[in-house]
Amino acid sequence: MSAESSKQFLSRSTEDYLKTIYELQKSGEPAQTSSIADALRIAAPSVSGMVKKLSESGLVEHEPYRGVQLTGAGRRAALRMVRRHRVIETYLTTKLGYDWDSVHNEAERLEHAVTDELVERMAMALGNPRYDPHGAPIPTKDGVIEVPVYVPLAEVPVGELGELSRVSDRDPEQLRFLAELGLKPGVSFEVLARQPFRGPTTILIGEPAKEQVIGHELAESLLCSVAPREVG
Amino acid sequence: MSAESSKQFLSRSTEDYLKTIYELQKSGEPAQTSSIADALRIAAPSVSGMVKKLSESGLVEHEPYRGVQLTGAGRRAALRMVRRHRVIETYLTTKLGYDWDSVHNEAERLEHAVTDELVERMAMALGNPRYDPHGAPIPTKDGVIEVPVYVPLAEVPVGELGELSRVSDRDPEQLRFLAELGLKPGVSFEVLARQPFRGPTTILIGEPAKEQVIGHELAESLLCSVAPREVG
DNA sequence: ACTAAAATTTAGGCTGTCTTAAACCTTTGT
DNA sequence: ACAAAGGTTTAAGACAGCCTAAATTTTAGT
Numbered sequence: 350m351s352a353e354s355s356k357q358f359l360s361r362s363t364e365d366y367l368k369t370i371y372e373l374q375k376s377g378e379p380a381q382t383s384s385i386a387d388a389l390r391i392a393a394p395s396v397s398g399m400v401k402k403l404s405e406s407g408l409v410e411h412e413p414y415r416g417v418q419l420t421g422a423g424r425r426a427a428l429r430m431v432r433r434h435r436v437i438e439t440y441l442t443t444k445l446g447y448d449w450d451s452v453h454n455e456a457e458r459l460e461h462a463v464t465d466e467l468v469e470r471m472a473m474a475l476g477n478p479r480y481d482p483h484g485a486p487i488p489t490k491d492g493v494i495e496v497p498v499y500v501p502l503a504e505v506p507v508g509e510l511g512e513l514s515r516v517s518d519r520d521p522e523q524l525r526f527l528a529e530l531g532l533k534p535g536v537s538f539e540v541l542a543r544q545p546f547r548g549p550t551t552i553l554i555g556e557p558a559k560e561q562v563i564g565h566e567l568a569e570s571l572l573c574s575v576a577p578r579e580v581g
Numbered sequence: 582m583s584a585e586s587s588k589q590f591l592s593r594s595t596e597d598y599l600k601t602i603y604e605l606q607k608s609g610e611p612a613q614t615s616s617i618a619d620a621l622r623i624a625a626p627s628v629s630g631m632v633k634k635l636s637e638s639g640l641v642e643h644e645p646y647r648g649v650q651l652t653g654a655g656r657r658a659a660l661r662m663v664r665r666h667r668v669i670e671t672y673l674t675t676k677l678g679y680d681w682d683s684v685h686n687e688a689e690r691l692e693h694a695v696t697d698e699l700v701e702r703m704a705m706a707l708g709n710p711r712y713d714p715h716g717a718p719i720p721t722k723d724g725v726i727e728v729p730v731y732v733p734l735a736e737v738p739v740g741e742l743g744e745l746s747r748v749s750d751r752d753p754e755q756l757r758f759l760a761e762l763g764l765k766p767g768v769s770f771e772v773l774a775r776q777p778f779r780g781p782t783t784i785l786i787g788e789p790a791k792e793q794v795i796g797h798e799l800a801e802s803l804l805c806s807v808a809p810r811e812v813g
Numbered sequence: 814a815c816t817a818a819a820a821t822t823t824a825g826g827c828t829g830t831c832t833t834a835a836a837c838c839t840t841t842g843t
Numbered sequence: 844a845c846a847a848a849g850g851t852t853t854a855a856g857a858c859a860g861c862c863t864a865a866a867t868t869t870t871a872g873t
Contacts, residue, residue, distance in 0.1 A: 393820080393822085413821080414820080
């Protein structure tokens with residue numbers, strides 16, 4: 350209801366800032382200027398300037414030298430972008446045959462050009478999916494997002510059964526590699542062994558069950574649910 | 582091969598200028614500054630400035646105070662945008678249930694955000710259609726566009742049989758009205774009567790054949806093929 | 814506690830695209 | 844033939860976003 354809250358049209362760049370701040374700030378702490386700059390591949394002073402504007406529009410709160418937090422309005426706008434991005438990614442893979450490693454860039458451009466109506470039509474055509482192809486939860490139209498609790502594969506104890514639930518959508522190379530190994534969300538596995546000192550993890554996976562060795566770094570980015578599903 | 586011709590990335594605004602100039606210049610004569618300004622809803626001096634830049638990039642030829650013409654490269658870029666626009670319009674109506682009166686605006690935004698790959702995937706999914714929902718020809722990937730010869734309904738002689746082939750996609754109001762009357766590309770009709778002094782035309786049309794009276798102005802914007810199809 | 818390093822902000826500038834006001838050509842009516 | 848009208852261009856400036864360099868604040872190590 351405040352004078353600020355009804356600002357309707359956000360610039361492309363504003364949308365990018367809000368989405369980025371949302372991603373950085375998920376863990377709760379304020380987002381740092383330099384993290385935003387890195388994520389957007391922009392110089393830090395540019396971020397300083399833009400953040401001032403965002404905070405004047407009531408989309409973020411900025412304590413100088415401390416960091417940035419989304420306001421209610423900012424969070425809503427950010428989640429709208431996240432929904433767009435994930436619905437688009439799902440649509441492109443499901444309906445237009447995109448590989449899951451190439452959708453990210455396309456979605457990154459389209460999310461700024463699409464109307465709410467198109468997003469809803471795409472979601473409808475897909476049966477209102479709850480997860481995108483990388484396993485990330487899709488916020489609802491009214492900005493509600495599920496926050497499942499996952500364990501990185503690197504931390505699932507040896508002997509445990511689990512299901513791969515989510516992977517990062519950022520690195521196409523990595524995604525292509527995962528696809529080769531059949532490592533996509535929904536796949537079940539058993540942890541057979543793990544070497545100490547940040548060594549690789551061995552899992553049993555796939556239809557003709559097969560052993561797979563996975564390096565520590567990769568195993569840290571694979572988010573899993575452990576066997577007796579406690580998470581909706 | 583010239584130094585200019587390899588300029589790869591056109592700004593959103595450049596794309597709009599080229600597409601507009603293409604539309605205005607279809608009839609052959611150079612496009613006027615003021616017509617471009619009107620079409621883009623921009624002040625004339627802005628167009629002057631931009632045209633200078635376009636001509637420095639080798640996309641148009643500009644004879645000051647005379648008008649603008651697309652060069653080969655400019656025409657190619659414009660047709661790429663036209664293809665995008667029309668493929669998108671066709672996709673949205675065919676696959677996502679859009680009405681033909683609401684696709685124009687959506688396409689107008691998307692055409693700048695889409696990659697060539699997405700356009701080709703959409704075209705593929707549609708079976709490489711030759712016409713969009715308004716009956717406009719879709720240029721091929723390599724920039725070939727069909728130029729059918731049509732007659733405005735207002736000029737089809739009384740007694741003649743014809744087929745409605747193309748309508749303008751610009752005015753949603755008009756499109757909704759046409760839809761109500763069942764007047765969409767592909768529909769056949771017979772001209773029953775026409776009043777003089779730019780009066781209305783009466784046609785026989787539809788499955789349960791029905792008489793329809795159409796005002797002169799509207800009849801001028803409905804492009805038809807006359808009965809013994811001479812046009813591919 | 815104090816200084817060196819790291820992070821952030823301020824200052825000043827650039828580019829792209831738009832604007833209005835004024836100057837400038839071209840066309841056209843008498 | 845020439846002046847008014849109309850279209851076009853130049854001039855000057857605004858605004859969004861970006862940049863680098865310099866000044867400032869915070870953090871961290873001794």
